[in-house]
Amino acid sequence: MRVPALPLEGDTIVAVSTPFGVGGIGIVRISGPDAEKAANHIFRPKTPAERSSSHRFTYGHVLDPENDFVVDEALMVVMRAPKTYTREDVVEVHCHGGAEPVRKVLELIVAQGVRLAEPGEFTRRAFMNGRIDLVQAEAVADIVEAKSETALRFAQRQLDGRLSGELRAVEEALRTLLMEVQAWLDFPEEDLPDPDFSRLRERIEVTARRVHDLASTYEEAHLFRDGVSLVIGGRPNVGKSTLLNVLVGKDRAIVSPTPGTTRDYLEEPVVLAGIPVCMIDTAGLREDAEEIEAQGVALARRQIETADLLLYVVDATLLESEPWDRMKELAPKGRTLAVINKVDLVPEAGLEDRLRSLPQLPFVAVSALYRSGIEGLQEAIRAQLTGDRLELDSRAVITNVRHRNALTRCFEALERAREQILARPMMGDLLAADLRYALRALGEILGETTPEEILNGIFETFCIGK
Numbered sequence: 001m002r003v004p005a006l007p008l009e010g011d012t013i014v015a016v017s018t019p020f021g022v023g024g025i026g027i028v029r030i031s032g033p034d035a036e037k038a039a040n041h042i043f044r045p046k047t048p049a050e051r052s053s054s055h056r057f058t059y060g061h062v063l064d065p066e067n068d069f070v071v072d073e074a075l076m077v078v079m080r081a082p083k084t085y086t087r088e089d090v091v092e093v094h095c096h097g098g099a100e101p102v103r104k105v106l107e108l109i110v111a112q113g114v115r116l117a118e119p120g121e122f123t124r125r126a127f128m129n130g131r132i133d134l135v136q137a138e139a140v141a142d143i144v145e146a147k148s149e150t151a152l153r154f155a156q157r158q159l160d161g162r163l164s165g166e167l168r169a170v171e172e173a174l175r176t177l178l179m180e181v182q183a184w185l186d187f188p189e190e191d192l193p194d195p196d197f198s199r200l201r202e203r204i205e206v207t208a209r210r211v212h213d214l215a216s217t218y219e220e221a222h223l224f225r226d227g228v229s230l231v232i233g234g235r236p237n238v239g240k241s242t243l244l245n246v247l248v249g250k251d252r253a254i255v256s257p258t259p260g261t262t263r264d265y266l267e268e269p270v271v272l273a274g275i276p277v278c279m280i281d282t283a284g285l286r287e288d289a290e291e292i293e294a295q296g297v298a299l300a301r302r303q304i305e306t307a308d309l310l311l312y313v314v315d316a317t318l319l320e321s322e323p324w325d326r327m328k329e330l331a332p333k334g335r336t337l338a339v340i341n342k343v344d345l346v347p348e349a350g351l352e353d354r355l356r357s358l359p360q361l362p363f364v365a366v367s368a369l370y371r372s373g374i375e376g377l378q379e380a381i382r383a384q385l386t387g388d389r390l391e392l393d394s395r396a397v398i399t400n401v402r403h404r405n406a407l408t409r410c411f412e413a414l415e416r417a418r419e420q421i422l423a424r425p426m427m428g429d430l431l432a433a434d435l436r437y438a439l440r441a442l443g444e445i446l447g448e449t450t451p452e453e454i455l456n457g458i459f460e461t462f463c464i465g466k
């Protein structure tokens with residue numbers, strides 16, 4: 001693996017790596033050349049040893065070296081470089097997880113001249129020291145923040161190097177192509193035979209397709225990482241709040257037979273078919289609402305505009321009076337699913353026919369009150385969101401918009417390279433430049449050629465101690 005050409009800081013850093021507050025244990029992590037020395041200053045093992053062995057816990061006490069007072073009972077683990085998270089010497093002190101013991105341990109280590117770590121600095125060191133690439137470093141943040149099991153699985157696949165491996169294979173193919181083109185350009189006098197251009201174009205096409213296929217996994221896969229907003233909208237009293245309660249599995253919203261019950265919108269997180277969803281219930285849409293309700297209607301419209309998916313709820317007993325034209329103006333195109341609710345109130349006979357006469361729109365018939373048809377609705381939601389486009393089961397997937405954008409740039413450069421081969425006269429220099437540009441885009445994803453400010457932006461979003 002190429003080690004990114006960035007200066008190594010080399011000083012010793014410390015941070016609390018467990019969440020702030022009360023917990024079973026609290027972990028203070030130290031990394032750098034003085035990690036062991038600083039920790040030994042404040043820790044007294046129960047059974048003193050010459051030198052504690054690496055990667056093994058030692059039981060003992062944290063002491064304030066100023067006065068020898070016992071701060072806490074603790075475990076210490078020394079992990080000597082290079083087989084550590086950062087590839088530097090790392091020490092962890094595991095004390096009791098109260099705010100005060102953790103703060104005190106941190107303070108004692110800082111008093112040894114150790115610097116407080118920046119957010120993400122441990123992971124950044126792992127990256128700078130070549131233990132993981134940038135894609136894997138980002139996977140660490142995704143694992144910590146995973147909002148669903150599928151999100152976790154995708155992040156894990158990214159951390160284990162599957163995505164990096166795929167990117168490197170493409171990189172390798174491009175590098176070979178570039179070398180051949182470059183040799184031909186650099187030594188025209190050597191009577192090298194011209195490259196086989198149609199073969200060259202084919203290889204570029206194959207690589208471009210590979211890049212394109214990888215980039216297109218984003219569309220679906222990112223939903224699992226980033227989550228979606230699902231807005232429940234419709235006219236007053238059609239059963240929107242009842243439906244929200246059914247879908248989130250608890251009585252979250254007030255339900256009543258009075259139209260205009262929901263005024264403000266309300267949000268509730270839920271995982272639907274593996275996708276983290278922010279479910280939003282809104283005020284019923286009507287023109288003649290009085291002032292407060294009218295504000296609610298305005299808020300609802302705004303939510304509907306930005307929804308990833310709108311569940312437009314319709315009362316089955318009022319199908320004929322539904323203002324479909326107005327609804328179509330409002331609903332986001334291609335992102336609307338009609339939910340025909342209260343089907344328990346209409347005779348089954350003839351319902352099919354009446355539903356078939358609806359305007360062209362995917363729909364599902366349910367009774368939110370009796371919870372019938374809900375599984376079908378969940379399945380329809382999943383199909384709408386993912387479009388059943390791809391089989392994402394074990395392949396490398398893209399969930400990060402930064403990766404998607406760089407892959408798109410790579411693909412576009414390869415398209416230009418392909419066109420260049422077809423151009424008459426063909427400009428070899430431009431062909432080489434496009435291939436180089438495509439390579440650089442891949443290098444940016446892996447962290448080999450990523451500008452410093454982008455790296456800063458990535459690691460700043462990490463939590464302290466990670």
Ligand SMILES: Nc1nc2c(ncn2[C@@H]2O[C@H](COP(=O)(O)OP(=O)(O)OP(=O)(O)O)[C@@H](O)[C@H]2O)c(=O)[nH]1
Binds near residue numbers: 257260
């Ligand atoms: N029979 C029947 N009644 C339902 C069904 N779903 C909801 N209701 C009833 O319809 C009434 C209105 O339900 P809500 O969930 O408050 O409707 P809403 O769309 O949120 O109404 P607003 O907030 O006023 O816009 C309540 O009395 C519900 O019990 C259903 O599937 N069948």
Ligand SMILES: [Mg+2]
Binds near residue numbers: 240242253254284
């Ligand atoms: Mg409501």
